[in-house]
Amino acid sequence: MNGLSEIWSVSAASAVPEAYSIPHRAVIVPLSEGTLLAGTISSISVAIGIVLLLLLVYGAIQSHREGESRAATVFWLLAVSLPLPYILGALLEFDNATAFSTILLVLSVVAVAVLAWPLRSSAKLVDDTPTSRIDERDIMFARKLLEVGTERFEQYYRENPQNLEPDDRFRAEPGLLKKGSSSYSPFSFSAANASFAAVRRLHELIDGAVASEQIAAEPRAMTAFVKKWAQKLGARAVGVTHLQDYHKYTTVGRGDDYGSQVQLDHSFAIAVTVEMDKNMIDRAPFGPVVMESAQQYLVSGTIAVQLAECIRALGYAARAHIDGNYRVVCPLVARDAGLGEIGRMGLLMTPDLGPRVRIAVVTTDLPLVADERYPERSMIDFCVECKKCAEACPGDAIPSGDRETIDGVKRWQIDQEECYILWSKIGTDCGRCVKVCPYSHPDNLLHSLVRRGVRNSALFRKLAIKLDDVFYGRIPPPLDLPQWMKLEPKDQHMVDDTEKAV
Ligand code: SF4
Ligand code: SF4
DSSP: OOSGGGSEEEEOGGGSOGGGOOTTOOEEEEOOHHHHHHHHHHHHHHHHHHHHHHHHHHHHHHHHHTTOHHHHHHHHHHHHHTTHHHHHHHHSOOTTHHHHHHHHHHHHHHHHHHHHSOOOOOSOOOOOOOSSOOOGGGSHHHHTTOOTTSHHHHHHHHHOGGGHHHHHHHHTSOOTTOTTSTTOOHHHHHHHHHHHHHHHHHGGGSSOOOOSSOOOOOHHHHHHHHHHHHHHTTOSEEEEEEOOGGGBOSBOOSSTTTTSBOOOOOSEEEEEEEEOOHHHHTTTTSHHHHHHHHHHHHHHHHHHHHHHHHHHHTTOOEEEEBTTBOSBOHHHHHHHTTSOEEOTTSSEEBTTTBTOEEEEEEEEOSOOOOOOOOOOHHHHHHHHHHOHHHHHOTTOOSOOSOOEEETTEEEOOOOHHHHHHHHHHHSSOOOHHHHHOGGGSOSSHHHHHHHHHHHHOHHHHHHHHHHHHHHHOSSOOOOOOOGGGOOOOOOOOOOOHHHHHO
16 A cells, blocks of 8 residues: 555444444544655655655746747756656556665655755855956947048057057948947837937046035945945845955046046946846847847936935935946956856856846945955856856857966956957847856746855856756747837838928
């Protein structure tokens, strides 16, 4: 016998000596310890089977919601197969059924224990403080603004001749958000351009006059106020750090101050992240990705200028650092403010959204309390083995090897020239690396459980990397455009001045 029926045996009253018999009533007689144990094992097996089934069905439904059809299919397949041995082993009667259920339970317990065992990172905790500062004139967003034939152009390539060849290559392409690029869409490009135009309008608000009356508050309370207000304005996470020299560019690379030394003597930096919509990023490298990044530059920029304005009104100097107008390297500031780590693709990797964020910074003299940075080595470990972004990168711009020592710091460095050349070909900011990164999955129960395991155990990390490939594909393709974006341009005609006036 096997199963729940073994726990108790029910015998007819007629089988009991007559003197004690109770006519027409059943008497329950406890069985042996062995039978009781077998019944308990069966019950536990059924319970585990049901919990497993519920978890897998939840995973399937959640994946459908996320638009991940491959993951949903895998979950459904597992839901109809994985719980079966637990449930059938307990309910069916066959030889050695109890032994089968027992072995299954023992193996399950061992597997869970091994995966849950806190095996920390093997990545060495190295001092990752940069030993040199970046000249903003060398970044691609500054180089793309150089106009052929101008003195600034000539001087830059005289001083940096190694950059001329790759820059000629991106200049030979149609360009970011330009007609003729391979992902050109008048609709998504217009939407993105509109967000960038709004960001440019914010530039006049990044700095300003400081109120003459200074209103003091206890720094801890002030920090809490600033963080809560930023979150109310739409920030996903907010962190504070002491402003360091290596956070600052050496020389301004864009705008009217081009070529001047960065002057910024504030004491603190507030880093703000905002979430980029997974639904839009999943369409990378097509139009939705650049619509989303432009929009989140606007959202993060708006939060930063509001914070800066608020702080100046309290009588303290404050400057916002937003898209197109930075004096600091935002990912470094955000990392030091405890918001994440810098991963293989060179972006800030946050614990709950991975690289699927945009960052803005406010530097200030307002007395605040800086956050602790807890280096998250599990992320570095994950990046060492994962390499998904490197394989998916259409520009071949992400290194697939181990970290190298660059300017005294062990890290990965992407090939910014190759990345930007690709952007100039396709017209969007690509974002394939962000889309495929396992850390970019939505922040819900399903993925939070995986993230918790990834943080906790090196073995779990290895398993998670393999499983991400099974559920989502090694190089997940871009999702199809949503229906509302599938509009076709009709015949174009030039609008003359008379029509414009009407
Ligand atoms: S895709 Fe993998 S290797 Fe690349 S940043 Fe994300 S976790 Fe790291
Ligand atoms: S944005 Fe595209 S080209 Fe650039 S590093 Fe990421 S995947 Fe590669």
